[in-house]
Amino acid sequence: MPKLKRKKIDIKKVKMGKNVTIYSPSNIYECEIGDNSFIGPFVEIQKGVKIGKNCKVQSHTFICELVKIKNNVFVGHGVMFINDKFRNYGPSNRNKKLWSKTEVGNQVSIGSNSTILPVKICDNVVIGAGSVVTKDINTKGVYAGNPAKKIK
């Protein structure tokens, strides 16, 4: 039988601020995490991601390339970020010209099991648990649903 290529997760080449806590097992590489931020277990954070100060990223969450998160942001459990919108009706297969970026403002709270398409989210936004955010959010408030809409 052909030989399996095994790869292992790791926490490596992370540019860290002071007092950063990370649970293992997690797969976190070539990204930045600011002062006092906390990362739970079973998390993957890909290269180039920037996470600000005083943030919490809870268990089972995936943060892909091209995501920037400002300060005092809470990312719940099982939240999935996305950079590939399948623009050509399928995965872009590492053609990064087809990827899109996500920016999450300050004091944003993202409920567990939410899905975040590549969007801009302004400061002071709450995303309800289980939401699917498909469009930019430019006004502070509470958003929920699939697709997420302003509810408060």
Place this chain on the structure above:
Amino acid sequence: MPKLKRKKIDIKKVKMGKNVTIYSPSNIYECEIGDNSFIGPFVEIQKGVKIGKNCKVQSHTFICELVKIKNNVFVGHGVMFINDKFRNYGPSNRNKKLWSKTEVGNQVSIGSNSTILPVKICDNVVIGAGSVVTKDINTKGVYAGNPAKKIK
């Protein structure tokens, strides 16, 4: 560069009944799990949680503090429980007065990828996969959708 605080998951201080099975890796601590219950891999169960007899908690699921689950309950894969409703438009930052509790009755089955806000769910309820349960469920039946509604 500042030093990373690394923490590791563990299965510890669990008050167990007879014939309990737990897969590793999982992060399960200071909780109770009843006779004949099964916990899959990549699961986190926080302190104070009570899980009854003959329950199954499947892979990738997160059960937070303040959740009580009775007997013969099935919790699917990737189910996220929540205790913090962001009442003050953001995380309560360990101020547990702002948290809310969840009670799951006997013979409840929760489909995979569901999200369970802090609610009471009565006995003999089925929650369809991918549901977001935002309100108490007081009548037996089948519930599904985002937000979950009675469908049968």
Place this chain on the structure above:
Amino acid sequence: MPKLKRKKIDIKKVKMGKNVTIYSPSNIYECEIGDNSFIGPFVEIQKGVKIGKNCKVQSHTFICELVKIKNNVFVGHGVMFINDKFRNYGPSNRNKKLWSKTEVGNQVSIGSNSTILPVKICDNVVIGAGSVVTKDINTKGVYAGNPAKKIK
């Protein structure tokens, strides 16, 4: 206190094609994975599953028994497949006569955090992120929502 039965995840008895990559930790057993396919970390793939050539299965995904996936298929992060529709208003408790199968065609792309009930999905389909697929998909196109509907 009664003794805990601990079980460990493993990658074992996988019938592999050439150039298959699998990240650890994952729980993958008694299944088939075709040439050039890639499996991310925190993944569970159960026995009897068949995955074709040139497929990607991303992190945090669960693929249950009775799922067959053809070639050039992309399965995003946190996708949950299901074989038990709770037909008798609860889990079938290993009575596999009550389970149903899933078939995923060629060139299908399934967005992250989607939930896939037991269905047939034809070739050349895109499933938007966060979707819940409850019915067979027999026409190529883009589907999204809970429940998933054709949007393009």
